[in-house]
Amino acid sequence: MTEQTTDTELLALFREPATKEKAFNILVKKYQERLYWHIRRMLVDHDDSNDVMQNVFIRVWNALANFREDAQLYTWLYRIATNECLTFLEKQKKRASVSINDIESGLSNKIRADKDFDASKLEWKLQLAIQQLPDKQRIVFNLRYYDEMPYEEMSRVLETSAGALKASYHHAAKKIEDFILNH
Protein backbone atom coordinates (compact mmCIF):
# COMPACT_ATOMS: atom_id res chain seq x y z
CA MET A 1 0.00 0.00 0.00
CA THR A 2 1.46 3.35 -1.09
CA GLU A 3 0.20 6.78 -2.04
CA GLN A 4 -0.18 5.42 -5.56
CA THR A 5 -2.98 3.13 -4.38
CA THR A 6 -6.24 4.13 -6.05
CA ASP A 7 -9.11 5.63 -4.07
CA THR A 8 -11.28 2.59 -4.71
CA GLU A 9 -8.59 0.29 -3.30
CA LEU A 10 -8.10 2.58 -0.32
CA LEU A 11 -11.81 2.53 0.41
CA ALA A 12 -11.91 -1.25 0.26
CA LEU A 13 -8.94 -1.46 2.61
CA PHE A 14 -10.49 1.08 4.97
CA ARG A 15 -13.57 -1.10 5.34
CA GLU A 16 -11.42 -3.99 6.57
CA PRO A 17 -10.68 -3.61 10.30
CA ALA A 18 -7.19 -5.09 9.86
CA THR A 19 -6.13 -2.53 7.26
CA LYS A 20 -8.35 0.38 8.28
CA GLU A 21 -5.68 2.52 9.94
CA LYS A 22 -3.08 1.84 7.30
CA ALA A 23 -5.48 2.78 4.52
CA PHE A 24 -6.49 5.95 6.36
CA ASN A 25 -2.86 6.86 6.89
CA ILE A 26 -2.20 6.61 3.17
CA LEU A 27 -5.33 8.56 2.32
CA VAL A 28 -4.24 11.37 4.64
CA LYS A 29 -0.76 11.45 3.12
CA LYS A 30 -2.22 11.46 -0.36
CA TYR A 31 -4.54 14.43 0.13
CA GLN A 32 -3.17 16.37 3.10
CA GLU A 33 -1.14 18.94 1.18
CA ARG A 34 -3.83 19.81 -1.33
CA LEU A 35 -6.43 20.15 1.38
CA TYR A 36 -4.10 22.04 3.69
CA TRP A 37 -3.37 24.72 1.09
CA HIS A 38 -7.02 24.98 0.20
CA ILE A 39 -7.80 25.60 3.88
CA ARG A 40 -4.79 27.80 4.51
CA ARG A 41 -5.66 30.12 1.65
CA MET A 42 -9.08 30.58 3.21
CA LEU A 43 -8.02 30.99 6.83
CA VAL A 44 -4.51 32.44 6.39
CA ASP A 45 -3.34 31.41 9.86
CA HIS A 46 -1.48 28.10 10.19
CA ASP A 47 -2.89 27.20 13.61
CA ASP A 48 -6.46 27.79 12.46
CA SER A 49 -5.76 25.78 9.32
CA ASN A 50 -4.28 22.93 11.34
CA ASP A 51 -7.35 22.80 13.59
CA VAL A 52 -9.68 22.73 10.62
CA MET A 53 -7.51 20.14 8.83
CA GLN A 54 -7.75 17.80 11.81
CA ASN A 55 -11.51 18.29 12.02
CA VAL A 56 -11.83 17.53 8.32
CA PHE A 57 -9.95 14.25 8.59
CA ILE A 58 -11.80 13.24 11.76
CA ARG A 59 -15.03 13.70 9.83
CA VAL A 60 -13.56 11.64 7.03
CA TRP A 61 -12.57 8.89 9.50
CA ASN A 62 -16.12 8.78 10.89
CA ALA A 63 -17.91 8.84 7.54
CA LEU A 64 -15.57 7.14 5.10
CA ALA A 65 -16.99 3.66 5.69
CA ASN A 66 -20.36 4.93 4.45
CA PHE A 67 -18.94 6.93 1.55
CA ARG A 68 -20.86 6.21 -1.65
CA GLU A 69 -18.53 5.70 -4.54
CA ASP A 70 -20.79 7.43 -7.04
CA ALA A 71 -18.82 10.60 -6.24
CA GLN A 72 -15.08 11.03 -6.42
CA LEU A 73 -13.30 10.82 -3.08
CA TYR A 74 -11.27 13.90 -3.97
CA THR A 75 -14.47 15.94 -4.59
CA TRP A 76 -15.96 14.72 -1.33
CA LEU A 77 -12.84 15.67 0.62
CA TYR A 78 -12.83 19.16 -0.88
CA ARG A 79 -16.49 19.57 0.01
CA ILE A 80 -15.88 18.63 3.63
CA ALA A 81 -12.87 20.94 3.81
CA THR A 82 -14.79 23.83 2.25
CA ASN A 83 -17.73 23.40 4.61
CA GLU A 84 -15.42 23.23 7.61
CA CYS A 85 -13.70 26.45 6.49
CA LEU A 86 -17.01 28.25 6.08
CA THR A 87 -18.23 26.97 9.46
CA PHE A 88 -15.00 28.11 11.08
CA LEU A 89 -15.27 31.60 9.57
CA GLU A 90 -18.93 31.80 10.56
CA LYS A 91 -18.09 30.88 14.15
CA GLN A 92 -15.35 33.49 14.21
CA LYS A 93 -17.79 36.13 13.04
CA LYS A 94 -20.34 35.14 15.68
CA ARG A 95 -17.78 34.93 18.45
CA ALA A 96 -16.39 38.34 17.66
CA SER A 97 -19.88 39.76 16.92
CA VAL A 98 -18.33 41.83 14.19
CA SER A 99 -19.28 42.53 10.63
CA ILE A 100 -17.97 40.67 7.58
CA ASN A 101 -15.75 43.64 6.74
CA ASP A 102 -14.05 43.37 10.10
CA ILE A 103 -13.32 39.70 9.51
CA GLU A 104 -11.91 40.47 6.09
CA SER A 105 -9.70 43.19 7.50
CA GLY A 106 -8.77 40.69 10.23
CA LEU A 107 -7.60 38.24 7.56
CA SER A 108 -5.66 41.03 5.84
CA ASN A 109 -4.04 41.89 9.14
CA LYS A 110 -3.09 38.25 9.59
CA ILE A 111 -1.41 38.32 6.17
CA ARG A 112 0.50 41.48 7.07
CA ALA A 113 1.50 39.91 10.37
CA ASP A 114 3.11 36.91 8.65
CA LYS A 115 6.83 36.77 9.34
CA ASP A 116 7.60 36.49 5.61
CA PHE A 117 5.19 39.24 4.50
CA ASP A 118 6.63 41.51 1.83
CA ALA A 119 4.22 44.08 0.41
CA SER A 120 6.37 44.55 -2.69
CA LYS A 121 5.99 40.94 -3.79
CA LEU A 122 3.17 40.07 -6.09
CA GLU A 123 2.26 36.83 -4.32
CA TRP A 124 1.57 38.74 -1.11
CA LYS A 125 -0.36 41.46 -2.93
CA LEU A 126 -2.39 38.73 -4.53
CA GLN A 127 -3.22 37.24 -1.13
CA LEU A 128 -4.32 40.66 0.15
CA ALA A 129 -6.50 41.07 -2.93
CA ILE A 130 -8.07 37.63 -2.48
CA GLN A 131 -9.01 38.41 1.12
CA GLN A 132 -11.13 41.34 -0.09
CA LEU A 133 -13.50 38.91 -1.79
CA PRO A 134 -16.61 37.44 -0.15
CA ASP A 135 -16.05 33.94 1.29
CA LYS A 136 -17.68 31.96 -1.51
CA GLN A 137 -16.13 34.01 -4.30
CA ARG A 138 -12.76 33.49 -2.62
CA ILE A 139 -13.28 29.74 -2.63
CA VAL A 140 -14.19 29.73 -6.32
CA PHE A 141 -11.18 31.83 -7.21
CA ASN A 142 -8.77 29.70 -5.18
CA LEU A 143 -10.10 26.42 -6.56
CA ARG A 144 -9.77 27.64 -10.13
CA TYR A 145 -6.63 29.74 -9.88
CA TYR A 146 -4.51 27.58 -7.60
CA ASP A 147 -6.04 24.11 -7.81
CA GLU A 148 -7.00 24.43 -11.49
CA MET A 149 -10.23 22.66 -10.80
CA PRO A 150 -12.62 22.24 -13.76
CA TYR A 151 -15.99 23.98 -13.32
CA GLU A 152 -17.86 20.66 -13.47
CA GLU A 153 -15.77 19.34 -10.59
CA MET A 154 -16.18 22.58 -8.69
CA SER A 155 -19.95 22.47 -9.15
CA ARG A 156 -19.96 19.10 -7.39
CA VAL A 157 -17.85 20.45 -4.54
CA LEU A 158 -19.88 23.62 -4.04
CA GLU A 159 -23.24 22.31 -5.27
CA THR A 160 -23.60 25.32 -7.56
CA SER A 161 -24.11 25.42 -11.31
CA ALA A 162 -21.03 25.65 -13.52
CA GLY A 163 -22.42 28.85 -15.10
CA ALA A 164 -22.79 30.57 -11.74
CA LEU A 165 -19.27 29.51 -10.79
CA LYS A 166 -17.88 30.86 -14.04
CA ALA A 167 -19.58 34.21 -13.43
CA SER A 168 -18.30 34.24 -9.88
CA TYR A 169 -14.73 33.54 -11.04
CA HIS A 170 -14.94 36.35 -13.60
CA HIS A 171 -16.09 38.85 -10.97
CA ALA A 172 -13.41 37.70 -8.58
CA ALA A 173 -10.61 37.97 -11.15
CA LYS A 174 -11.71 41.49 -12.13
CA LYS A 175 -11.83 42.62 -8.51
CA ILE A 176 -8.40 41.18 -7.83
CA GLU A 177 -6.93 42.84 -10.88
CA ASP A 178 -8.41 46.18 -9.84
CA PHE A 179 -7.00 45.75 -6.34
CA ILE A 180 -3.52 44.96 -7.62
CA LEU A 181 -3.53 47.89 -10.05
CA ASN A 182 -4.72 50.35 -7.41
CA HIS A 183 -2.54 49.28 -4.49
Place this chain on the structure above:
Amino acid sequence: MKRLNEIESELSGIAPVLGKNGTTAQPYSVPDGYFAHFSEILLNRIHSESGLFLKETDISNTVNALSRTEFGDENPLSELASLSPFLAKLERKTPYQVPVDYFREFQAKKENPVPSERTSVYAEQPAVSKAKLILFHSGTRFMKYAVAAVAAGIIATTTFFALRNTSADPLSSLTNVSDQEMANYLENHDVHWGPGASAPTVSVDFSDNDISDLLSNISDTELEQYLPDQKQNTN
Protein backbone atom coordinates in the same frame (compact mmCIF):
# COMPACT_ATOMS: atom_id res chain seq x y z
CA MET B 1 3.91 25.31 -11.46
CA LYS B 2 2.94 25.34 -15.13
CA ARG B 3 -0.59 26.53 -15.47
CA LEU B 4 -3.03 24.73 -17.74
CA ASN B 5 -3.42 26.54 -21.07
CA GLU B 6 -7.20 26.62 -20.73
CA ILE B 7 -7.06 28.36 -17.36
CA GLU B 8 -4.31 30.76 -18.45
CA SER B 9 -6.13 31.85 -21.59
CA GLU B 10 -9.38 32.25 -19.64
CA LEU B 11 -7.65 34.43 -17.07
CA SER B 12 -5.93 36.52 -19.77
CA GLY B 13 -9.35 37.22 -21.24
CA ILE B 14 -10.87 38.31 -17.91
CA ALA B 15 -7.99 40.02 -16.15
CA PRO B 16 -4.88 40.44 -18.34
CA VAL B 17 -2.76 41.59 -15.42
CA LEU B 18 -3.36 38.32 -13.60
CA GLY B 19 -3.03 36.26 -16.77
CA LYS B 20 0.29 37.76 -17.81
CA ASN B 21 1.96 38.47 -14.49
CA GLY B 22 -0.02 36.30 -12.12
CA THR B 23 1.77 33.87 -9.90
CA THR B 24 0.62 30.72 -8.22
CA ALA B 25 3.59 30.76 -5.87
CA GLN B 26 2.50 30.19 -2.29
CA PRO B 27 3.80 32.91 0.01
CA TYR B 28 2.83 31.08 3.20
CA SER B 29 5.12 28.67 4.97
CA VAL B 30 4.39 25.67 7.20
CA PRO B 31 6.38 24.45 10.19
CA ASP B 32 9.14 21.98 9.39
CA GLY B 33 7.96 18.38 9.21
CA TYR B 34 4.32 19.36 9.48
CA PHE B 35 3.11 17.12 6.67
CA ALA B 36 5.43 14.27 7.65
CA HIS B 37 3.88 14.01 11.10
CA PHE B 38 0.36 15.18 10.45
CA SER B 39 -1.17 11.72 9.93
CA GLU B 40 0.42 10.37 13.14
CA ILE B 41 -0.86 13.33 15.16
CA LEU B 42 -4.27 12.88 13.61
CA LEU B 43 -4.47 9.16 14.39
CA ASN B 44 -3.39 9.81 17.98
CA ARG B 45 -6.20 12.31 18.32
CA ILE B 46 -8.69 9.88 16.79
CA HIS B 47 -7.60 7.18 19.25
CA SER B 48 -7.83 9.47 22.25
CA GLU B 49 -11.26 10.77 21.21
CA SER B 50 -12.62 7.32 20.48
CA GLY B 51 -11.46 6.35 23.98
CA LEU B 52 -13.42 9.23 25.46
CA PHE B 53 -16.54 8.58 23.42
CA LEU B 54 -16.90 4.82 23.37
CA LYS B 55 -19.47 3.43 21.00
CA GLU B 56 -22.26 1.31 22.47
CA THR B 57 -20.75 -1.85 21.00
CA ASP B 58 -17.40 -1.03 22.58
CA ILE B 59 -19.09 -0.44 25.94
CA SER B 60 -20.98 -3.74 25.82
CA ASN B 61 -17.80 -5.56 24.75
CA THR B 62 -15.93 -4.03 27.67
CA VAL B 63 -18.70 -4.91 30.13
CA ASN B 64 -18.82 -8.49 28.84
CA ALA B 65 -15.07 -8.86 29.06
CA LEU B 66 -15.02 -7.49 32.59
CA SER B 67 -17.87 -9.68 33.81
CA ARG B 68 -16.20 -12.74 32.31
CA THR B 69 -12.88 -12.19 34.01
CA GLU B 70 -11.63 -10.39 37.02
CA PHE B 71 -14.68 -8.49 38.33
CA GLY B 72 -17.31 -11.20 38.50
CA ASP B 73 -18.67 -10.79 42.07
CA GLU B 74 -15.67 -9.05 43.44
CA ASN B 75 -15.60 -6.72 46.43
CA PRO B 76 -16.33 -3.13 45.21
CA LEU B 77 -13.20 -1.82 46.87
CA SER B 78 -10.90 -4.29 45.20
CA GLU B 79 -12.73 -3.73 41.91
CA LEU B 80 -12.11 0.02 42.24
CA ALA B 81 -8.50 -0.59 43.19
CA SER B 82 -8.04 -2.55 39.98
CA LEU B 83 -9.79 0.08 37.87
CA SER B 84 -8.33 3.17 39.48
CA PRO B 85 -5.87 2.91 42.36
CA PHE B 86 -6.09 6.68 42.78
CA LEU B 87 -9.86 6.64 43.39
CA ALA B 88 -9.53 3.63 45.69
CA LYS B 89 -7.15 5.55 47.95
CA LEU B 90 -9.49 8.52 48.36
CA GLU B 91 -11.50 8.77 51.58
CA ARG B 92 -15.08 7.81 50.83
CA LYS B 93 -16.81 10.56 52.75
CA THR B 94 -19.93 12.43 51.67
CA PRO B 95 -19.54 16.15 52.19
CA TYR B 96 -23.24 16.92 52.72
CA GLN B 97 -24.75 17.64 56.18
CA VAL B 98 -28.13 16.67 57.69
CA PRO B 99 -30.03 18.48 60.49
CA VAL B 100 -29.03 17.43 64.01
CA ASP B 101 -30.82 14.25 65.19
CA TYR B 102 -32.51 13.93 61.83
CA PHE B 103 -32.16 10.17 61.63
CA ARG B 104 -33.14 9.58 65.33
CA GLU B 105 -36.27 11.71 64.90
CA PHE B 106 -36.99 10.08 61.61
CA GLN B 107 -36.88 6.66 63.27
CA ALA B 108 -39.13 7.88 66.14
CA LYS B 109 -41.64 9.30 63.68
CA LYS B 110 -41.67 6.06 61.81
CA GLU B 111 -42.47 4.14 65.02
CA ASN B 112 -45.13 6.61 66.34
CA PRO B 113 -46.60 8.31 63.36
CA VAL B 114 -48.18 11.72 64.19
CA PRO B 115 -50.47 13.42 61.75
CA SER B 116 -48.49 16.20 60.23
CA GLU B 117 -49.60 19.43 58.62
CA ARG B 118 -47.52 18.53 55.64
CA THR B 119 -49.26 15.54 54.21
CA SER B 120 -48.40 14.10 50.91
CA VAL B 121 -50.57 15.18 48.07
CA TYR B 122 -50.47 11.60 46.91
CA ALA B 123 -51.78 10.22 50.24
CA GLU B 124 -55.05 8.40 49.99
CA GLN B 125 -57.96 10.75 50.74
CA PRO B 126 -61.32 9.69 52.26
CA ALA B 127 -64.03 9.32 49.73
CA VAL B 128 -66.02 12.56 49.41
CA SER B 129 -69.25 12.99 47.56
CA LYS B 130 -68.34 14.84 44.45
CA ALA B 131 -69.99 18.16 43.68
CA LYS B 132 -71.91 18.39 40.50
CA LEU B 133 -69.83 19.72 37.66
CA ILE B 134 -71.30 22.54 35.66
CA LEU B 135 -69.72 22.72 32.27
CA PHE B 136 -69.49 25.78 30.12
CA HIS B 137 -71.11 24.76 26.90
CA SER B 138 -70.53 26.44 23.61
CA GLY B 139 -74.02 28.08 23.86
CA THR B 140 -73.05 29.77 27.14
CA ARG B 141 -69.93 31.08 25.49
CA PHE B 142 -71.99 32.52 22.65
CA MET B 143 -74.24 34.26 25.21
CA LYS B 144 -71.20 35.81 26.83
CA TYR B 145 -70.08 37.27 23.51
CA ALA B 146 -73.61 38.55 22.78
CA VAL B 147 -73.85 40.32 26.17
CA ALA B 148 -70.43 41.86 25.67
CA ALA B 149 -71.44 43.10 22.20
CA VAL B 150 -74.66 44.68 23.50
CA ALA B 151 -72.83 46.38 26.35
CA ALA B 152 -70.22 47.75 23.92
CA GLY B 153 -73.03 49.04 21.67
CA ILE B 154 -74.75 50.84 24.53
CA ILE B 155 -71.51 52.48 25.62
CA ALA B 156 -70.70 53.57 22.07
CA THR B 157 -74.20 55.04 21.45
CA THR B 158 -74.22 56.90 24.76
CA THR B 159 -70.79 58.34 24.11
CA PHE B 160 -71.82 59.43 20.61
CA PHE B 161 -74.88 61.34 21.80
CA ALA B 162 -73.09 62.84 24.77
CA LEU B 163 -70.38 64.22 22.47
CA ARG B 164 -72.98 65.46 20.03
CA ASN B 165 -74.85 67.42 22.73
CA THR B 166 -71.74 69.33 23.65
CA SER B 167 -71.80 70.95 20.21
CA ALA B 168 -75.50 71.94 20.51
CA ASP B 169 -76.88 75.36 19.56
CA PRO B 170 -75.13 77.96 21.78
CA LEU B 171 -78.29 80.11 21.80
CA SER B 172 -80.04 77.50 23.91
CA SER B 173 -77.66 78.17 26.76
CA LEU B 174 -78.64 81.88 26.68
CA THR B 175 -81.81 81.01 28.59
CA ASN B 176 -79.64 80.50 31.65
CA VAL B 177 -78.12 84.00 31.38
CA SER B 178 -79.89 86.81 33.28
CA ASP B 179 -80.75 90.17 31.66
CA GLN B 180 -78.41 91.94 34.04
CA GLU B 181 -75.47 89.72 32.97
CA MET B 182 -76.22 90.42 29.33
CA ALA B 183 -76.38 94.18 29.95
CA ASN B 184 -73.04 94.05 31.79
CA TYR B 185 -71.46 92.12 28.94
CA LEU B 186 -72.66 94.60 26.30
CA GLU B 187 -71.41 97.54 28.34
CA ASN B 188 -67.97 96.03 28.94
CA HIS B 189 -67.36 94.62 25.44
CA ASP B 190 -67.93 97.59 23.09
CA VAL B 191 -70.71 95.99 21.14
CA HIS B 192 -72.49 98.24 18.57
CA TRP B 193 -76.06 97.83 17.70
CA GLY B 194 -78.48 99.82 15.54
CA PRO B 195 -78.30 101.58 12.22
CA GLY B 196 -74.87 103.15 12.80
CA ALA B 197 -73.24 99.86 13.63
CA SER B 198 -70.21 98.82 11.67
CA ALA B 199 -71.39 95.24 11.48
CA PRO B 200 -71.96 94.14 7.92
CA THR B 201 -75.55 94.22 6.81
CA VAL B 202 -77.17 92.22 4.13
CA SER B 203 -79.28 94.01 1.62
CA VAL B 204 -81.90 91.98 -0.08
CA ASP B 205 -84.00 93.16 -2.98
CA PHE B 206 -87.63 92.30 -2.55
CA SER B 207 -90.10 92.50 -5.36
CA ASP B 208 -93.71 93.64 -4.82
CA ASN B 209 -94.85 90.05 -5.10
CA ASP B 210 -92.42 88.90 -2.39
CA ILE B 211 -93.66 91.60 -0.07
CA SER B 212 -97.31 90.77 -0.71
CA ASP B 213 -96.47 87.06 -0.05
CA LEU B 214 -94.73 87.89 3.20
CA LEU B 215 -97.54 90.11 4.42
CA SER B 216 -100.35 87.83 3.35
CA ASN B 217 -100.35 86.00 6.70
CA ILE B 218 -100.42 89.20 8.76
CA SER B 219 -103.72 90.71 9.55
CA ASP B 220 -104.48 94.40 8.97
CA THR B 221 -105.01 94.86 12.71
CA GLU B 222 -101.51 93.62 13.46
CA LEU B 223 -100.04 95.92 10.82
CA GLU B 224 -101.90 98.90 12.19
CA GLN B 225 -100.66 98.10 15.67
CA TYR B 226 -97.01 97.66 14.40
CA LEU B 227 -96.67 100.93 12.50
CA PRO B 228 -97.41 103.34 15.43
CA ASP B 229 -94.99 101.30 17.62
CA GLN B 230 -92.18 101.72 15.05
CA LYS B 231 -92.88 105.41 14.67
CA GLN B 232 -92.66 105.83 18.44
CA ASN B 233 -89.36 103.87 18.60
CA THR B 234 -87.65 105.92 15.86
CA ASN B 235 -88.60 109.19 17.63
